[in-house]
Amino acid sequence: MPQKITPIGQATAESRKAQLDRIIATNVARQLTAQDLVLNSMREAILTAALPPGTRLRQEKLAELFGTSRIPVREALRALEYEGLVTSMPRRGFTVTELDADDIEEVYDLRVLLESHAVRLAVPLITDEDLQILEGLYARMVKAPSGDEQLAAREGFYSRLYTITGRPRLVAQISRLRQEIARSLRWPTLQHAPEHHERFFEAIKAGDAEGAAALLASHYRRVAILIRRYLRDASAKDRVTMATADAITDHPTRRRQAK
Amino acid sequence: MPQKITPIGQATAESRKAQLDRIIATNVARQLTAQDLVLNSMREAILTAALPPGTRLRQEKLAELFGTSRIPVREALRALEYEGLVTSMPRRGFTVTELDADDIEEVYDLRVLLESHAVRLAVPLITDEDLQILEGLYARMVKAPSGDEQLAAREGFYSRLYTITGRPRLVAQISRLRQEIARSLRWPTLQHAPEHHERFFEAIKAGDAEGAAALLASHYRRVAILIRRYLRDASAKDRVTMATADAITDHPTRRRQAK
DNA sequence: CGCGGCTAGATTGTATGCAAGAACTGAGAG
């Protein structure tokens, strides 16, 4: 059975708890339905690893945390399950999804397939107006500091590009896959490869769909390998993070169901 | 704005209601959680068009119909939304998803992409045991009468084949797309093309992944065109079905949100 | 006669509470 690892290196339970509170606070500010509040906060918390993989999510505790009843929590968890961020084991509740090397491989393989397809569809359809918008988004991406803003800017640029295809399912599926492994993208190994994005955008502007698709594929294959290597190296010193014993942030008994 | 049409030709409101009751009765028989009862029944009802596209789904009425409270109904609807079978507009409730020609095109385009990929991955991995199972499923598919059993048998054969890839996301995504357009597959135009499946299976058995993928792609392109043609022809005499005014089966005000 | 605001009804969103069932704990037998 493959090892599951937590992507967080040195983060302490306290810093995670503080981060979680901050996320909730900013989301409470906006006037949303309770359900969306929970959904947005949980999503952000999971993606920033304030809730690390394997965390068991108890409805009661979450409801208390958000100041709501369990109903909106249940529905938000259900939604997150379909986004792939949490996993429900029947009668054992919800846990934050853990990814192993096989999952990484599958996700990147699908990303290559779908994003190449999207690029091939999009490039011939790009209008001057699209190009202007993409230029703006690209500039923002270049300027953005590393970290979360980098990720957000990249997401903005690429999803705008894919939207040009006019295929909502394709776009949704791509961003869902992207989100599934967004946690891995915060690892130190992977800090930003600006030259890749630059060459990619050049190909796009040149109308070279095949070239762009090829660049994208080779980039993703490389990233996938880096992540897998990191996973392997990290799995040894993994167990430390399991000691966190906050009411929300604790881990379930380490058991995986066979599928 | 593209016209949305209902795939049902001459079905009356009464026959649909009867069908719906039958579905519910058979599902009540099995001992399920209320939520699964609602989920299964609704899914079947939508896929068999007992609940035609555009039907507005009122939680209260559905709860009464199933003899439960609104909570399990809500959760089942939410699940169906992620399966693509129903659409929710915030504060305006749920409706059965309507598909237009563009949707059909996108779904089939994605199916070609994903299923070809799955075939290419699966074929080199097929073991003797797999082949034996596939033979059995294929035989059942050949024997199955047209209609729902045909569809189920086909689903069984193909999803078993794709499962060989060992890629849960790929398999799930394929069956989700399949389900989205399952309603269209019941139209009279599309009654079964056994020769396609036979040639496909021959290619699989011969280990010819590329050939199988090509067959699959050309078949789907053909089906997509047939469906689109049917859509166009049917859209004229569509409006009749909108007159149905059952409490469950009525349509919402014909308005689509721009995206 | 058409249009816009307003009230009443309908419908969704959420909270509380209870019951059924699973998972854990610990004691006792082998």
Place this chain on the structure above:
DNA sequence: CTCTCAGTTCTTGCATACAATCTAGCCGCG
């Protein structure tokens, strides 16, 4: 020392009830 089994605790699943919001119809005004 291990395995089994019952009691306890925890968690989920569901029903009822209330609040917030939207929709539709009506009335008054232009």
